[in-house]
Amino acid sequence: MSDSVPSVLFDLDAYLRRIGWQGERRADAATLRGVHLAHMRALPFENLDVLRRQAPSLEQADLMAKLVHGRRGGYCYEHNTLFACALEALGFRVTLLTARVVVGADSIASRPRTHMALLVDIPGEPRPYLADVGFGAIGALLEPVPLVADAEFAGGGRRHRLVHVPHDGPLEMWVLQAHDQVKDDWAGQYAFTLEPFEKPDLDVINWHIGTNPRSPFTQRVYVQSVSAARHLLLHGRLLTETRADGTVTERVVTGEAEARRLLEEEFGIAVPEGMTLLTG
Structure with missing residues (x-):
């Protein structure tokens, strides 16, 4: 992600103060989990700019001004772009992903790729992690999960798992599922492949979701x-x-x-x- 989202304008100290993180600043799994959870609990999800038909800026200076220095939150593109900058400043390697939200959907193919998530590589770890601080739903991840199929993970009081589903494309299709306490069942949240996306791709999707009257x-x-x-x-x-x-x-x-x-x-x-x- 480094080539597409430069970190020159990102202030790691200010970001960590905003989310209240006082732990280690290392590129390891414990730091990734801790910073992820702190971000989720400190920064609200909100669509106030979009409600006024204004696609929010994903430029670092604007994200810092709004989410870090202002008393505001944002939606998925803002949260995950900001979080990616923080992770890279901490020494992680980050890949931008897009996903199809499947909550309430009849099929995966019926939904476009309108959500942003992150794939995070940790030095020395055998597999990457799915991280996502911008999913505005009760089934959102509070802590990142390793990219492992059919294994249950508990984090922040919620239970999740990743599963593979049939897919015609050349890349494997993953679905993030959240456990429903009331129904005692698993519910799909969003589907994604590991195809990397770049910031200009997210700029286009962000503009569409932020201005389309049917969004x-x-x-x-x-x-x-x-x-x-x-x-x-x-x-x-x-x-x-x-x-x-x-x-x-x-x-x-x-x-x-x-x-x-x-x-x-x-x-x-x-x-x-x-x-x-x-x-x-």
């Missing part, structure tokens, strides 16, 4: 935050809290003032001036 992220507010105790999601007017034990509570947000207060106080997001959060 799910241009329709209504979508914000989530993760802590050790809960997963909190505001989707439109519905606020859903999922506790660590699987207990789910839902309620409807009463109006614009409450939505703004929730984003400020519960999600830690500074809402842009003059923005309307609840539409329709």
Whole structure:
């Protein structure tokens, strides 16, 4: 990734302060897991720019200003581009991947490649890791997982596994699955191959998702935050809290003032001036 996403503008010290990481700065599995989890718990997932039909910038200076120095979050391209810069600064080798989100899909082929994930090589490790700090769903990885098929991994209180599925292309198709506590079953999250992508490829996908009027992220507010105790999601007017034990509570947000207060106080997001959060 180094040739396509230069790190000259990336401030590792500022990034690590933002996510609260005070551990080792080594290119090893423990650091990868720790920084991944710290990022997930510190930086919210949000689509406020996209809700205004503005494709967010993936340039490092803009990502630093928004996610590191500003009280904002972002969606997958922002989170994973920023995280890739941090990993490279720590000494990891990172490959950009794209994926087809299969949550609720009838088939893998029915979904385009609209998600960004990362493949991370650790010096001395026999296999790479799948890392992803930008998947805005309850089935998101909280810690990266080794690229191993049919093995269950637990991290941050969630259970995941990677499986192979039939695929006509020349590369193997992998699917990330998350364990559903309520149904006691495995649910596919997204499918991907190991074909490397470059920043210009992600710029095109980002622009499409950020401006297309049929994109799910241009329709209504979508914000989530993760802590050790809960997963909190505001989707439109519905606020859903999922506790660590699987207990789910839902309620409807009463109006614009409450939505703004929730984003400020519960999600830690500074809402842009003059923005309307609840539409329709």
